[in-house]
Amino acid sequence: KGVNLLLGNAPRLCRIHGPDVLTSHPFNNVTENIFAKIGANLHRRPDHPICIIKEAIYAFFDERHPGVFNKLDDLYPVVTAKANFDEVLVPADHVSRSPNDTYYIDTDTVLRCHTSAHQAETLRKGERAFLVTGDVYRRDSIDQSHYPVFHQMEGVKVLDRSQYSDAAGGTKVAEQELKETLEALAAHLFGTGIECRWVDAYFPFTDPSFELEIFFNGEWLEVLGCGVMEQQILDVNGCAGEKAWAFGLGLERLAMVLFAIPDIRLFWTSDKRFTKQFKAGQLNAKFKPYSKYPPCFKDVSFWLPETGFTENNLCEVVRGHAGDLVESVVLIDSFTHPKKQRTSHCYRISYRSMDRSLTDEEINDIQDNVRGSLSDDLKVELR
Ligand code: FA5
Ligand code: MG
Numbered sequence: 383k384g385v386n387l388l389l390g391n392a393p394r395l396c397r398i399h400g401p402d403v404l405t406s407h408p409f410n411n412v413t414e415n416i417f418a419k420i421g422a423n424l425h426r427r428p429d430h431p432i433c434i435i436k437e438a439i440y441a442f443f444d445e446r447h448p449g450v451f452n453k454l455d456d457l458y459p460v461v462t463a464k465a466n467f468d469e470v471l472v473p474a475d476h477v478s479r480s481p482n483d484t485y486y487i488d489t490d491t492v493l494r495c496h497t498s499a500h501q502a503e504t505l506r507k508g509e510r511a512f513l514v515t516g517d518v519y520r521r522d523s524i525d526q527s528h529y530p531v532f533h534q535m536e537g538v539k540v541l542d543r544s545q546y547s548d549a550a551g552g553t554k555v556a557e558q559e560l561k562e563t564l565e566a567l568a569a570h571l572f573g574t575g576i577e578c579r580w581v582d583a584y585f586p587f588t589d590p591s592f593e594l595e596i597f598f599n600g601e602w603l604e605v606l607g608c609g610v611m612e613q614q615i616l617d618v619n620g621c622a623g624e625k626a627w628a629f630g631l632g633l634e635r636l637a638m639v640l641f642a643i644p645d646i647r648l649f650w651t652s653d654k655r656f657t658k659q660f661k662a663g664q665l666n667a668k669f670k671p672y673s674k675y676p677p678c679f680k681d682v683s684f685w686l687p688e689t690g691f692t693e694n695n696l697c698e699v700v701r702g703h704a705g706d707l708v709e710s711v712v713l714i715d716s717f718t719h720p721k722k723q724r725t726s727h728c729y730r731i732s733y734r735s736m737d738r739s740l741t742d743e744e745i746n747d748i749q750d751n752v753r754g755s756l757s758d759d760l761k762v763e764l765r
Contacts, residue, residue: 469502493519497536552625560627
């Protein structure tokens with residue numbers, strides 16, 4: 383079949399610059415179901431929860447800093463690797479650059495994996511405070527809060543010179559203003575009854591860096607990353623010597639907390655029982671689950687190939703066959719055979735539709751296809 387091991391079962395054809403231009407490139411790892419999501423623009427459908435939360439965040443910034451933030455929500459998700467990585471100082475050997483993590487159209491072109499891809503170009507256009515909202519794409523694990531296509535809102539604000547006297551002072555002021563702003567945003571969205579905590583983090587483009595987590599459904603859920611922008615990004619993009627802060631919000635995660643949406647796949651359903659529960663401007667809706675259908679668990683065990691194995695490739699294979707019927711993929715056992723020096727993994731795949739009951743037959747078919755691709759494309763030895 384000539385399938386690149388590293389890239390799993392990717393098709394080799396992808397439209398890039400609009401509907402008429404097709405390109406094929408051996409590095410392309412964009413699968414059909416991912417490709418089909420481009421242009422869905424959930425963040426621009428007024429009655430969709432992602433758009434509702436976007437508007438609520440806009441309202442917060444308009445109230446706090448009237449007329450200051452410029453809002454962009456229609457930047458194309460196909461960007462250069464340079465914009466996605468180099469311009470935000472992602473090191474050449476950083477894991478996020480791997481085709482295990484990022485969807486590549488060719489070696490120089492990716493589906494943006496974060497809205498930070500637009501930081502540098504927007505600064506170069508002369509913007510000094512802006513919000514960039516868009517769909518982002520990542521090869522990632524599968525569970526209730528991870529989906530390969532999701533939405534982020536990037537916020538950047540360059541400080542006024544009058545706010546600080548030297549670089550160190552500017553960093554302090556930026557950190558403080560950033561944290562105050564995001565805490566006020568959380569209070570604006572969720573009220574003060576919500577439990578939040580700051581966690582130290584690392585991003586190549588900020589220093590210091592933080593993540594904000596919210597306690598939701600019995601767990602700490604990471605909702606955003608942020609920090610004081612690296613000086614170099616400002617210096618080479620028309621803001622020499624200035625100070626700025628930046629954040630990247632996960633809009634699905636925020637919407638899950640606000641509307642009590644238990645599973646990230648629901649954002650993609652067209653089931654009226656979901657969509658009719660949300661209306662533009664209504665921030666107090668709480669999702670009422672329609673009857674929960676039973677999950678079906680399937681375990682799959684295999685010896686890892688000597689050529690290497692990554693969980694993201696497994697997840698991509700499962701999504702390729704199951705689409706949104708897969709709820710989670712969890713490693714439940716791993717051991718290395720002492721004599722053979724080979725490692726075996728056992729994964730539990732949970733299948734569940736949010737809209738209907740599944741039949742044994744359709745799940746068995748999907749599972750057979752998954753097993754087939756695992757051995758044919760990922761070269762594992764099924765047990
Ligand atoms: C970033 O993407 C940084 N660009 C954020 C940033 C911007 C930091 C500006 C500093 C300055 P991270 O990979 O942590 O960071 O993702 C940001 C948020 O996106 C996460 O906190 C989470 O809310 C959301 N997110 C990440 N992966 C997924 C996923 N697979 N599905 C749904 N939401 C996700
Ligand atoms: Mg993170």
